[in-house]
Amino acid sequence: MSAAITPLNGLTASVSECTFTYMTQRANTLSTADARRPVVAAAAVRAFARGGYHGTTIAAVGAEAGISTAYVFKLFPGKEQLFVAALDYCFEQIEAALEAGAQAAQDVSAAGILDAMGDAYAELISDRALLLLQVHAQSVADVPEIGAALRRGLERITRFAQARSGAADADVQRFIAFGQLCHLIVTAGIADLDDGWAGVLNAGIRHPRG
Amino acid sequence: MSAAITPLNGLTASVSECTFTYMTQRANTLSTADARRPVVAAAAVRAFARGGYHGTTIAAVGAEAGISTAYVFKLFPGKEQLFVAALDYCFEQIEAALEAGAQAAQDVSAAGILDAMGDAYAELISDRALLLLQVHAQSVADVPEIGAALRRGLERITRFAQARSGAADADVQRFIAFGQLCHLIVTAGIADLDDGWAGVLNAGIRHPRG
DNA sequence: TTTCAAAGTGAATGATCAATCACTCACCGC
DNA sequence: GCGGTGAGTGATTGATCATTCACTTTGAAA
Numbered sequence: 001m002s003a004a005i006t007p008l009n010g011l012t013a014s015v016s017e018c019t020f021t022y023m024t025q026r027a028n029t030l031s032t033a034d035a036r037r038p039v040v041a042a043a044a045v046r047a048f049a050r051g052g053y054h055g056t057t058i059a060a061v062g063a064e065a066g067i068s069t070a071y072v073f074k075l076f077p078g079k080e081q082l083f084v085a086a087l088d089y090c091f092e093q094i095e096a097a098l099e100a101g102a103q104a105a106q107d108v109s110a111a112g113i114l115d116a117m118g119d120a121y122a123e124l125i126s127d128r129a130l131l132l133l134q135v136h137a138q139s140v141a142d143v144p145e146i147g148a149a150l151r152r153g154l155e156r157i158t159r160f161a162q163a164r165s166g167a168a169d170a171d172v173q174r175f176i177a178f179g180q181l182c183h184l185i186v187t188a189g190i191a192d193l194d195d196g197w198a199g200v201l202n203a204g205i206r207h208p209r210g
Numbered sequence: 211m212s213a214a215i216t217p218l219n220g221l222t223a224s225v226s227e228c229t230f231t232y233m234t235q236r237a238n239t240l241s242t243a244d245a246r247r248p249v250v251a252a253a254a255v256r257a258f259a260r261g262g263y264h265g266t267t268i269a270a271v272g273a274e275a276g277i278s279t280a281y282v283f284k285l286f287p288g289k290e291q292l293f294v295a296a297l298d299y300c301f302e303q304i305e306a307a308l309e310a311g312a313q314a315a316q317d318v319s320a321a322g323i324l325d326a327m328g329d330a331y332a333e334l335i336s337d338r339a340l341l342l343l344q345v346h347a348q349s350v351a352d353v354p355e356i357g358a359a360l361r362r363g364l365e366r367i368t369r370f371a372q373a374r375s376g377a378a379d380a381d382v383q384r385f386i387a388f389g390q391l392c393h394l395i396v397t398a399g400i401a402d403l404d405d406g407w408a409g410v411l412n413a414g415i416r417h418p419r420g
Numbered sequence: 421t422t423t424c425a426a427a428g429t430g431a432a433t434g435a436t437c438a439a440t441c442a443c444t445c446a447c448c449g450c
Numbered sequence: 451g452c453g454g455t456g457a458g459t460g461a462t463t464g465a466t467c468a469t470t471c472a473c474t475t476t477g478a479a480a
Contacts, residue, residue, distance in 0.1 A: 031427085032426085032427090033426080033427075036427090052262075052264065052349050052350065053264075053265075054262065054263075054264030054265045055263075055264045055350070057466085057467060057468080058467080058468065058469085059467080059468095067428075067429090068428065068429050068430080069429090069430095069467095069468090069469090070428075070429060070430080070431095070469090070470080070471090071427075071428055071429070073468085073469065073470080074427080074428080078468080078469080079468070079469095135345075135348050135349055136349050138345050138348075138349070138393070138394065138397045138398065139262050139345055139346050139348070139349035139397075140262065140265070141397045141398050141399065142397075147398065147399055150398050151398055151399065151400065151403075154394075154398060154400070154407075154411075155405070155407050155408075158407045158410060158411060159407050162407070162410065169409075169410045169413060170413070172410050173391070173410055173411055173413055174387075176391060176394075176411060177384075177387045177388050177390065177391035178387050180387065180390035180391050180393070180394050181383070181386060181387035181390050183348070183390070184348065184364075184386075184390050187348045187349075187351045187352075188348065188351050188357065188360050188361055188364060189351065189357055189361065190361065190364070193361075195365070197364075197365050197368045197369050197372070198365075199379075200368055200372065200379045200382050200383055201364075201368060201383055201386060203379060203380070203383055241457085242456085242457085243456080243457075246457095267436085267437060267438080268437080268438065268439085269437080269438095277458075277459090278458065278459050278460080279437095279438090279439090279459090279460095280439090280440080280441090280458075280459060280460080280461095281457080281458055281459070283438085283439065283440080284457085284458080288438080288439080289438065289439090421480100422479105422480090423478100423479090423480085424477105424478095424479090424480105425476105425477095425478100426475105426476085426477090427474100427475080427476070427477095428473105428474085428475075428476095429472105429473080429474075429475095430471105430472095430473085430474100431470105431471090431472090431473100432469105432470085432471080432472100433468100433469085433470075433471100434467100434468095434469090434470105435466100435467085435468090435469105436465100436466085436467085436468100437464100437465090437466085437467105438463100438464095438465090438466100439462105439463085439464090439465105440461105440462080440463075440464105441460100441461090441462080441463095442459105442460095442461090442462100443458105443459080443460085443461100444457100444458085444459080444460100445456105445457085445458080445459100446455105446456095446457080446458100447454105447455090447456090447457095448453105448454090448455090449452105449453095449454095450451105450452085450453090
């Protein structure tokens with residue numbers, strides 16, 4: 001029907017093997033599977049963010065990406081690997097945002113850089129998809145491949161925050177801990193509450209969509 | 211078949227309306243539905259902790275409780291309300307543990323009490339079911355009833371920690387934030403890792419099963 | 421123009437699961 | 451012993467979903 005082949009919108013994608021360098025054709029042409037995979041992974045982030053791993057169908061991911069269910073299975077061997085690809089993509093985005101935040105920091109002390117990274121993270125997750133996917137991933141981390149992907153992502157951002165800011169271990173730990181508190185505030189819908197107890201948790205947290 | 215009517219093992223249960231006071235019969239007699247509900251809720255905590263909301267069948271909850279699937283539906287109107295009952299039960303246990311910890315505190319300063327509550331929490335969640343249920347609840351908090359139950363529980367323990375310890379708002383916030391970090395460490399399986407990055411996150415956290 | 425491989429799809433299939441129903445059995449007051 | 455009420459179950463239903471398969475379309479090279 002209205003197949004609407006969307007021409008990889010600005011997605012740089014890690015097209016590492018460019019054996020077909022001259023094949024930089026026009027848009028609207030069929031894309032190669034390798035180029036399409038990251039686009040579908042990005043769509044999977046949005047779809048899985050809505051319903052979680054068990055609550056999201058492959059059909060929903062296909063619809064989000066504008067392709068058929070069957071083709072999702074041609075691009076990824078199964079649901080589990082698709083979720084892992086989405087999670088990897090998620091942490092890629094986060095590290096990039098932290099780097100951008102660090103680069104934009106006014107105060108270049110360790111604490112200043114860490115703070116700027118916090119701001120950048122709050123900005124990044126203003127659409128909530130990246131945040132929700134992390135929470136859903138925690139929920140199914142007992143699936144071995146997903147747990148491994150989660151640890152890989154956490155290692156990535158922990159190491160990055162530490163190395164890029166030069167902050168002390170305790171400060172990096174606090175950075176991550178308050179990130180988790182932020183996740184709780186958003187998922188539980190505490191940000192919008194005015195009660196005293198909610199104020200205790202919300203204090204000083206830069207909320208997405210604030 | 212092997213119906214094996216288990217006689218409410220030691221579960222005090224809030225049998226609030228005892229219109230049938232004389233009916234304190236023996237064990238091995240059929241239990242009333244009101245007395246059985248909390249027992250099934252406790253079983254639901256364990257079952258849902260394993261698979262999450264979408265990944266756990268009512269049959270699994272029934273098996274955990276030692277009753278048939280059909281009878282679970284006679285005790286609770288549906289899966290959603292059963293999960294909510296499990297979550298309420300979970301936060302009840304947590305508040306009780308915090309109170310016990312506070313009572314056992316050596317140092318009765320605000321910080322000392324908060325610390326003792328942290329120890330008691332670490333002890334409580336050593337079997338991980340209560341911890342995992344909270345993570346799963348975050349994951350499906352967009353289901354209105356479940357989100358409301360989660361907020362209710364968080365309000366409960368935040369208010370309790372604040373009132374019982376008398377600590378400053380910022381310290382209570384930190385208490386909750388590091389609780390969330392603890393959840394991440396356990397679900398992602400970081401506690402067992404030896405790498406430097408994992409050490410940053412693990413530092414000073416009292417791990418369950420440590 | 422023909423041809424071939426890769427892109428992409430519609431329609432099954434087989435399993436699983438929430439929810440329902442019709443039923444049996446034990447107890448209690450009479 | 452009889453009748454009713456509530457405890458508890460096995461079998462079924464209707465829907466949903468991951469995965470597969472057979473099929474069509476497209477683009478470009480020979």
